[in-house]
Amino acid sequence: MNETNSLYIAIAGNPNSGKSTLFNELTGLRQKVANYPGKTVEKHVGVLQDDPDGNIRVIDLPGTYSLNPHSPDEEIAHDVLMGWSDDTPRPGLIVAVVDASNLERNLFLVTQLLSLGIPVVVALNMMDACRASGIEIDVVKLEQRLGVPVVPTVGSRREGTAELKARILSTLKQPSVPRSVVQIPDAAAREVDRLAAHLQAHELAAAESAHGEALRAICTENSFSHPRFAAARDPLKTTILAARDSLAQAGFAWYAIEAEAGYQWIETLMAEVRNVREARLTFGERADYWLTHRIVGPAFLGLIVLMIFVSIFALAKPPMDWIKHLFGYLAVLVVNTIPAGPLQSLLTDGVITGVGGIMVFLPQIMMLFFFIAILEDSGYTARAALIMDRIMGRVGLHGRAFIPLFSSFACAVPGVMATRMIDNARDRLLTIFVAPFMCCSARWPVYLLLAGAVIPNTIVLGFIPLPAIVLVSMILLGIVAAVATAALFNKTILKGVTSTPAMELPRYRRPRLRMVLQTMWERSLLFVKKAGTVILAMSIIMWALTNYPHRPDAAPDQQIKQSFAGTVGRVIEPVISPIGFDWRIGVSILSSFVAREVFVSSMATIYGTNMSDPHRAADLQAHLRSELDPETGLPFFTPLRALSIMIFYVLSMQCVSTIAVVRRETNSWKWTLFQLGYMTGLAWIACFVLWQGGRLLGWS
């Protein structure tokens, strides 16, 4: 298919209006959807399904409240819609997705989209929620007044999506450019005319779009700094500022013109098309009374988090055992069929122990993502953000920082990307800086391994296993570190005032089981894939590094000591022994830079070498428990040592993918390396204090 010949359809709309849901319906793809504003922060392209030529591409865009971009994600949407994007041509049609249950606010962007000179089809989405709150919309009238097709849809139930597709195709066959519906005041119109003439004279805009671009240039604060105007910036800037000045003299604020004119028009329209049958107090509003209640709200939040951890801990046990047995069985099979030698050793000590060691945690990862999906889909995340907001504001975090931080519990990479919806650079940087402290899912195997191996499985308070408490503490420690770091930087290197304008509180929705299971399935698949690729490769590498140079006559522990890994380990030992790590832990930590989970597989490979019972190949916890300290003859993995390792993982930035995404999003190696240094330094100091302090107190 030829890129330049294909036609692009852009899906635009306010955040959380259902764009990605409809995109998925139109393309058959599976973009992530979630019930909070700002899930999509990149553009995604798919091919329109059921199109005979297969030549139409659909672009899912980040949500935006207007065509005056305020944050990097809105800039992406804006540039595509204006046809200014480097890698996508100007769209041939815009599907404007509006939330019917919040029509008035959603129509504002539509009034702007109608002025771009591009055909528009309106998808009147969330019709179910609209009906449920007792509102009727006269679709025929709306269509007349907007002058473009309007299709009612319920994206999440696939209602109206076939009709939407049909209307898109028929509009493409006979494209007609919509009329602008909103009249801006004459004084403003004159300035727009003048600027449009300037743009054309300097060949900065084509005739058919010059007026739209001129209006955008006046209303968007730093419009002249867009790279596309690089060559002609100064005269353009002068002209734009002059236009704003003369508007001010005429009594208009340039930044308010569009909104005031737009909403005036929308108010008249709403009176004609909307009929509130009866204002109903929805289930969500009643629930919110309690869920954001002064006392009940925070208590409920705490309880939910605790329940999630306890159930992950308690319910995952049996499936974990099955997986352990499965890998044990595999190891036995290998031992029985392949003669002893390097190949057998590679398969059992390298592959099965390494990959098995990590696969054991699949059930817990699945459950974690199950709960995250429920929180995302229900709309509760936004309530949790509300409860935490005051504290976040105190330490200089933007109100929109909650979603990036919440996403970082899955993985810091999407978390750091989600900061694109933060509208000022300082606040965004601060959020990027603290996001990797959140406990990503890759840390779970490390904590679960160590907590499960050395923390006694006693039950506290009647129902909470002690290892679960340790786990929760590690997660809380990450949050505390994030808050403290934010507070520190807010007062020092990133001084400034956060300003969070307004944020939208999404409606509650019943989480759809299909969606939740799908998210869980996709994330689990990712985890398994990682085990089969990165972790498999690292296990083989670690096996080689610990088994070579091969000394057939050496005792197993001498072999590993004199191997490549052992040599590297002993080089770094002086740095890590003050925090309680021996060279084997050190090598595992180094290897886990590729991905934190690799720590588990590396430990498995290193400690699995002198494994005697292949049945327990994947039972790394048992190996760790039986490891003795050569000096004292007591267990090597004491709770103190395990805690030190865990805390190291809480605080350090052990992950190349995170480093790469921070580099990309900050566009600065300086910040990236500073963050790496800060986090690693903090981790080392914390572990040093813990380990040395603990030993002084005689804990180890």
Add this chain to the structure above:
Amino acid sequence: METSKTTSLDHLGVGRSARIVQMDLRPMEAQRLMEMGLTVGTRVTLVRRAPLRYPIIIQARGSHLTLRKAVARSIRIQLTGP
């Protein structure tokens, strides 16, 4: 009868409504609020307060918005009926 008393949005009582008369914010902040529907003259209702009193949750033009203290303080309102 409408009172002509103006105050700032952070002083609005829970469940009460008012009209926006002015916003003392930087152009870009004001622009965003207006684009989200909070233009001068818009009727807002204070729905609830967050557990720590801020942010406040307001309803305007059918959507629920949350506002931090600093912003709420910069919005001048005129009280209308209950």
